[in-house]
Amino acid sequence: MPNANGGQAATLNDVARLANVSRQTVSRVINNKAAVSPDTEQRVRAAIAELDYRPNSHARSLVTNRSLVLGLVVPSISQPYYPEIARGVEDGADEADYSVFLSHTGGDPARELRTLERLRDQRVDGVIICNSRLDDDELMHATSALSPVVLVNRRVPHASGTVIWMGYESGTVLAIAHLNALGRRRIAYLGYNYANRVDAARFRGYQTALQQVGIRFDASLVFRGGNSFQGGYDAMGLFHASGNEIDGLFASNDMMAIGAMRYALTHGIDVPGELAIVGFGGSDITSMVTPDLTTVSMPLYSIGITAVQELLQLLNGTSEQHRQLNIEPEILVRGSSVANMDPSDLLTRGGKEE
Amino acid sequence: MPNANGGQAATLNDVARLANVSRQTVSRVINNKAAVSPDTEQRVRAAIAELDYRPNSHARSLVTNRSLVLGLVVPSISQPYYPEIARGVEDGADEADYSVFLSHTGGDPARELRTLERLRDQRVDGVIICNSRLDDDELMHATSALSPVVLVNRRVPHASGTVIWMGYESGTVLAIAHLNALGRRRIAYLGYNYANRVDAARFRGYQTALQQVGIRFDASLVFRGGNSFQGGYDAMGLFHASGNEIDGLFASNDMMAIGAMRYALTHGIDVPGELAIVGFGGSDITSMVTPDLTTVSMPLYSIGITAVQELLQLLNGTSEQHRQLNIEPEILVRGSSVANMDPSDLLTRGGKEE
């Protein structure tokens, strides 16, 4: 415990006294703002080291009006997909010497609202909100006191700040086109919640793609289930029991796709022979299942990085507001849609950037 | 923008002026500390609402010496396992009205050190560190200025604060005992880094268990690979090529186990018939692979909750320091070690809480 006065952290004044200079001089040294004579600087640094002094960020923020803290709000940190974004945000922030408040809302709008209030209380310098569950008005109001803001997967009318929009629609088109190219014609769509903007965008992509390749939309091939492995498994079971024949399946996310695939495999349906399956998300899991899952992949890590950079640019005015960045996905073709791929070949494909 | 003076957030003084009372009275209302007449309170609340006032937490922290913020440090947020802990921490903190700084270190000790410094700068009220990569001295020194501290999976001599220790050793004993009970005698151990404390603890468990069930330790059945799906796959390949016969395999974590299983399945080794496999971690993925993976499961979410509660108790002195909490794992028996389980039965087992 190199602290001077009984457990309390040393202050600028303590350092100044020890080094026989004024507060301001110490401040100058730690912020290396203005010129300080080498001799003085040396003395100050020695004092800082001796007292193990570190500036109090609260005091600093109070006067500078900047906290060097960002907020990241996600619905659920434990779902695959968000951790990867969070990692990007973390890395981007760390590099710029920012800290990150992580908050997860559990998909509960009330909790999201509470979280945003708290971030405001903490006077964070900016906020990244992923897949907000608030309705337009609430979101507008909550973020108006919270600028700048980067919204991931949510377009809000007249939002100041930047919107990062993932190509859910185009990604789904990719998936359906792939299934069509494989000669599949009866392609089912497995979603989870059409009231959800993201799921709705995918559904639009499904319809668009069908039209493009000249397949008539058949509402009986659209079904839904819970947003999980179990949900996909159960939904597939129900659908199968209905007796509808299909040779292709697109699922809204990887976990549901894997659940559906599991049902198929354990009920004598050959994948991909009889049924080709494509998931959405590009999560790690997809390369660990057998057969590995063809999936539409989003560059999640770099989305996180981009979000932070955009936020920092908004902060120092290097970027204009009202921008929209579109992120385009790619499709990772694997064993759940194309048979007889060399497994060792599969392993090297579809790796994520680090 | 209900703000009064041009974009700047309203302050206590603004509210006081508008409500025609003193700062202190407003303070009393927002902290509902002392008695305030109903009439006055009403006026103050109206003013707060009109100005959309929210207290500045920096100013508050400066004088109260509490920040209502906790720090959570993990090696990697995108690896399965940490998100679940983070979720627990988040939920526990949210309930107590605390915010959480999430920092991930990428397993880099230098970055971990930098992170801890930053948390200290931010004057967080407490820190949870998972699987610290620092050596004892560094960790001791870095945390001495950062109390209270909860250390997950790391025992440090004379650490003030609490240690949460997961039963790596006992969990591994569970796994080996299970394999032995199935009649497996040539049980291999697949690790990733024996210099790693956690991996070393598991290895001790392996040796202990062998001894308990009367199997002679055979060093040629111990091999290692990278800490990932690919690592498990490759290591299994090399081991297989060496011609060593085994009928049971324990892997240090789920991803490696799944990689090894994938290698076995794609190279004509029947799982679990010829080779029974047990992983470690209890991550979600394990129930999504085919066959689903028998795994040693840690109650990660509740560990996160526990860590926060412990921290908060240390904060208000309700818990004594130098405590060690041992978390005991359980084994989830599934298709990779026991064949012919009803798949729908499997689905309902091993689900996580929440």
Place this chain on the structure above:
DNA sequence: GCAGGAGCAGTGAACGTTCACAGACGGCCG
């Protein structure tokens, strides 16, 4: 009728920084 307490409100100082100044000192130029 007055001491004492309860209920309510306000004042100055403090928390640990940075900011906008101002001052001291020496050297250079005209």
Place this chain on the structure above:
DNA sequence: CGGCCGTCTGTGAACGTTCACTGCTCCTGC
């Protein structure tokens, strides 16, 4: 040799709260 500029350092105020007081009014009890 006087004025001015550059380099270095110090001073008071401010940021937005809470804390420890003090002061006022009104009621109660003896």
